[in-house]
Amino acid sequence: MKLQLSTWPEIESYLERSRCIVVPIGSTEQHGPTGMIGTDALCPEIVADGMAEQRELLIGPTLSVGMAQHHLAFPGSISLRPSTLIRVVVDVVESLAGHGFEQIFFLNGHGGNIATVQAAFAEFWARSSFARRDSGLNLQLHNWFQGRRVGRLSRELFGDDEGSHATPSEISLVLSAYAEAARTVALQPERPPSGPIRDARDFRRRHPDGRMGARSELASVEHGRRICEAAVADALDALG
Amino acid sequence: MKLQLSTWPEIESYLERSRCIVVPIGSTEQHGPTGMIGTDALCPEIVADGMAEQRELLIGPTLSVGMAQHHLAFPGSISLRPSTLIRVVVDVVESLAGHGFEQIFFLNGHGGNIATVQAAFAEFWARSSFARRDSGLNLQLHNWFQGRRVGRLSRELFGDDEGSHATPSEISLVLSAYAEAARTVALQPERPPSGPIRDARDFRRRHPDGRMGARSELASVEHGRRICEAAVADALDALG
Amino acid sequence: MKLQLSTWPEIESYLERSRCIVVPIGSTEQHGPTGMIGTDALCPEIVADGMAEQRELLIGPTLSVGMAQHHLAFPGSISLRPSTLIRVVVDVVESLAGHGFEQIFFLNGHGGNIATVQAAFAEFWARSSFARRDSGLNLQLHNWFQGRRVGRLSRELFGDDEGSHATPSEISLVLSAYAEAARTVALQPERPPSGPIRDARDFRRRHPDGRMGARSELASVEHGRRICEAAVADALDALG
Amino acid sequence: MKLQLSTWPEIESYLERSRCIVVPIGSTEQHGPTGMIGTDALCPEIVADGMAEQRELLIGPTLSVGMAQHHLAFPGSISLRPSTLIRVVVDVVESLAGHGFEQIFFLNGHGGNIATVQAAFAEFWARSSFARRDSGLNLQLHNWFQGRRVGRLSRELFGDDEGSHATPSEISLVLSAYAEAARTVALQPERPPSGPIRDARDFRRRHPDGRMGARSELASVEHGRRICEAAVADALDALG
Amino acid sequence: MKLQLSTWPEIESYLERSRCIVVPIGSTEQHGPTGMIGTDALCPEIVADGMAEQRELLIGPTLSVGMAQHHLAFPGSISLRPSTLIRVVVDVVESLAGHGFEQIFFLNGHGGNIATVQAAFAEFWARSSFARRDSGLNLQLHNWFQGRRVGRLSRELFGDDEGSHATPSEISLVLSAYAEAARTVALQPERPPSGPIRDARDFRRRHPDGRMGARSELASVEHGRRICEAAVADALDALG
Amino acid sequence: MKLQLSTWPEIESYLERSRCIVVPIGSTEQHGPTGMIGTDALCPEIVADGMAEQRELLIGPTLSVGMAQHHLAFPGSISLRPSTLIRVVVDVVESLAGHGFEQIFFLNGHGGNIATVQAAFAEFWARSSFARRDSGLNLQLHNWFQGRRVGRLSRELFGDDEGSHATPSEISLVLSAYAEAARTVALQPERPPSGPIRDARDFRRRHPDGRMGARSELASVEHGRRICEAAVADALDALG
Numbered sequence A, B, C, D, E, F: 001m002k003l004q005l006s007t008w009p010e011i012e013s014y015l016e017r018s019r020c021i022v023v024p025i026g027s028t029e030q031h032g033p034t035g036m037i038g039t040d041a042l043c044p045e046i047v048a049d050g051m052a053e054q055r056e057l058l059i060g061p062t063l064s065v066g067m068a069q070h071h072l073a074f075p076g077s078i079s080l081r082p083s084t085l086i087r088v089v090v091d092v093v094e095s096l097a098g099h100g101f102e103q104i105f106f107l108n109g110h111g112g113n114i115a116t117v118q119a120a121f122a123e124f125w126a127r128s129s130f131a132r133r134d135s136g137l138n139l140q141l142h143n144w145f146q147g148r149r150v151g152r153l154s155r156e157l158f159g160d161d162e163g164s165h166a167t168p169s170e171i172s173l174v175l176s177a178y179a180e181a182a183r184t185v186a187l188q189p190e191r192p193p194s195g196p197i198r199d200a201r202d203f204r205r206r207h208p209d210g211r212m213g214a215r216s217e218l219a220s221v222e223h224g225r226r227i228c229e230a231a232v233a234d235a236l237d238a239l240g
């Protein structure tokens, strides 16, 4: 059940049955020469769809632009400052809490969002904590790529070639839903370097084609289907 | 050409041909008993797709959550504060400007965004103006529902029943692309009241089912197709 | 009745009779070679004075500095950022609401303020809307230059020579109250260009002497008197 | 020479002769049963006018709303938060600095503004200091009521009856320019208490009629003329 | 070498030899019935002292107040909002970067700071990334309690009794330097519950005496000495 | 009694006896060729310790980084922006107020903090004032160097050589507690210039070695002991 494709009376009814909503959150950033710029937003959307097939769940709108400052030296990347994203998450949470949602499950597709979204949760809870009242809210951040099943599967499929950005796992997951996302580009070097994340120009110097330790070309539709299945199961577990 | 479904080298190439990007911006808010909560985000997405069919154009990610504070008394509505949305728009613009985009065309589906997005443009330009340097940026806000052709067509199709929120025009436009959005609900009164927009509880008292002066049930797929055609033509005109 | 020239017990009494206050808001910005930099603040002050002559009304202090980032390339212009002006308006509204004012009528003299002041209203209302409580506030923005009577009169007096900045209407209105504001300067070209508003340097390139489409020299004291009369009537209508 | 009643080419000429501008800054707040709510804004305006009579000086628009949170329990008082006023001052300074002004002399009429305006100056200078560049700006805050001559004169005229809010000095100064500001109200107690300044309700409990240690009724037009003369001389000294 | 106990010419000399500074960052929050409220600030100070004994290193002032919103229901806890702490870290980093420091090593004592400090780093880097320039800065966050040696040792010493707040490890570390910090209080239950971290009242309900899964009473001076040694070695490794 | 070296149940007990806390606040900034960079933070810590010896008092954590933008041209100086420090003080005050503290006594060691901390108090009180409720809080700022006894003693000991930055008084006070802070450096000129405080580069040009009008070398341990005694007595008086 998608919030965007529901009416308000339908949400009113839903709230009588459940106080939970899943909000996909991603990023709009380069994913190497073969990965889609929307990868990190598309992946949690795909996983959320899978979750909703298995359980009655409300899926909110995808927050497609995240914290991607380190990718800004690659054309097409868009970033919010952390201080902006904190405000976005706080406003979204406050909107939903006002309707009676008690569990807001951010299904995240981007490592760069993690710290900022957690800081946003604390920013929200701090209001209650300073005011000495209950928030009544269970805010969760689940990173689909860090679930137990997904971890095991990506190690099985890609081993050390998984890397940490533009990974064959996330690209496979996109391929499983978007046929048009397939690209064939020769990648050099085969296994690009890893390294620390700092500012955007430093990032591009360290990772000239955008990949971090990942052999993106190992991605496939078939792998994507298995990863999706694992990610859905992980996310449903985390949801509780 | 969608940014989310492109790679960064493809955007690098695009920038050699064009400096323009279309960014759909909408809202997540109640649209009466029959309208989708995502209406205002879906409409500019649909129009942007139509534009891209007629001209080579890059379409950015949809900013699905807008300024909808007055709808917060209806379940499912999500809003950013104006001060938050200003920061979002500024960060998005600054990200794109850094890549060399010179024309950023916000294709807007929500009246409540207009003032805030214009203020955001001024906030961005003010940086250059205070610093006494050129911004080099053409920022445009185009409201698909205010184009010349759309206005003429909606008057022809719906006359005074168009209203100003949950309009048959916008609902038709959604229907033209989302079959699953059709709802059959008896609406009372037939033509709901109009009125000023203030806070959310005031809004709900004035507009108990969420509609403002609109007979939403006049919407149809066929109307939606004609409206889409008009909106695409209007938007391409505005783009220049 | 002017707030600045009243005592607090007098305001306490006024509040027993009325819950309404008029707040003139303007800008400090170039108005071409013959227009006063204070034009946009002086005009609503003049109109507010006229309103107070016809009806018992409390007039607040003029907010003389507005959002004028696009004029900063002309000496003497002063601007607040939109994000600053939003905070100013919110603090002023919150101060007045706390005293029991229920209708705050911003009488505006500057087109560049419109979007930001409307965003500020939404920022204020959003507090109530997020908190699920009533604001009880009627915030109005009335642009004296967009009233029905003023529009008809300026078309009659100046036709297409009215333009949109440093207009003969606004300069006439200032002249009607400030004899010392008369300037005789040869203006070239007679009818300057119109165009989009972006950053300050772009603005100055498009409008080298500051005027937008306006033949400022058509202004006169006599026209100003008639415009004032029309503006007062329009504003009283809008006040309701 | 008033900025509001000048054209931009006139300011351009002025800047060839001088890099100095005087900006009156005040407050809109209760001044006891006989003092005008605008006292703190009117006083620096009156003094600035006197300064401009004696020396060629540009006078900017009056910032009439200041930091008056502690007066908000009295009807008619309007306050900006300190964080808002800091932004206002920074934006005004940045606007003026961009035109080439090098000495910005804030002529202040309100004790409650002092800390915040000084913090605003530091906020502005911090930009240069963090960026390791020169600001080139001399920002001055002069409180007309703390000048040497004014202090001597108010002690001579009023001694311990001067107090610290709604003082006979400031009320006299207003009377010297605004005949309509005279009020005759019996004041009890004759000499009200002094005390610390905290929040607004605490303030009203300590100072039930708004006066702090001041016998406002000692004010007179004649005293106001002498105080004005002293204040103008003090301010011109401080200007250097 | 401590910044607080150095002169500026000494820092000028140091910068000719090294571009690195260690900044201890902690929190002021309850640590159960026996742990000091300053534990999280004292621990990184102690470790930093140990580092400076082994290598020439500049130690900055301790940032003693961190992000501890979830502890605010226990008397004495002090917290910054995440949005405040981000600004603090950014200002500190910008101050140091301006002097030529290139490696700023935040030695952290509090799990609750991690997300916010990482978000602050991204906020700082984002400035360079948006402006398309190099930051030249290596910002590191090292959590002394997560080093390899410390982890091994605490497992050896305390096993599952380590828990995650008011741990015997951190309390031991404080004891190793502050004899006056020893407290003997009977703790019930012996091993308190773990659980998610949300707002402050929720936290106190879950953890009535403040401990999370930790048997604080296992702490001792002797354990503290060994932990300090391990933590110093871990931190020097991380420093590189 | 130090907050950092107490447990939460001890603070709970303290709050039954007293509602007062002393919070030392300082700065991290150059203090000339012989003064410690931590002088302004160490001094209030030393004075607070002296206070706690004479009366049962809770001493909070030292806020060591203050508003020192004008010192940033000297290596090692660290500053918060005024807008940042305001937020820090507000969050600290709000944390403490929530526990029931009613008197928060900021014991300040740095002139540059004064305006900003006062603005922060007003920012905090403004929340109550706008909301029309009591804050119940007594916030005090006491500058140890401006007490009556300290002023008399420093005039006696140093006369005009006291100056205003890197003063022999503050350096003596540090020496009284930190033997390792003694430095012997030839200072030229003997009595450096005084002057206005603007941005950091301006400051360094006016005060090449960092001292303002102060003969720092007159400091001694013995003077420091007497100054400490005076400062403690002044502070206890101010505390009431």
Ligand code: NI
Pocket (backbone or CB within 6 Å): A031, A039, A040, A109, A110, A165, A166, A170
């Ligand atoms: Ni990714």
Ligand code: NI
Pocket (backbone or CB within 6 Å): B031, B039, B040, B109, B110, B165, B166, B170
């Ligand atoms: Ni709509």
Ligand code: NI
Pocket (backbone or CB within 6 Å): C031, C039, C040, C109, C110, C165, C166, C170
């Ligand atoms: Ni105008």
Ligand code: NI
Pocket (backbone or CB within 6 Å): D031, D039, D040, D109, D110, D165, D166, D170
């Ligand atoms: Ni006053």
Ligand code: NI
Pocket (backbone or CB within 6 Å): E031, E039, E040, E109, E110, E165, E166, E167, E170
């Ligand atoms: Ni801890």
Ligand code: NI
Pocket (backbone or CB within 6 Å): F031, F039, F040, F109, F110, F165, F166, F170
């Ligand atoms: Ni000092």
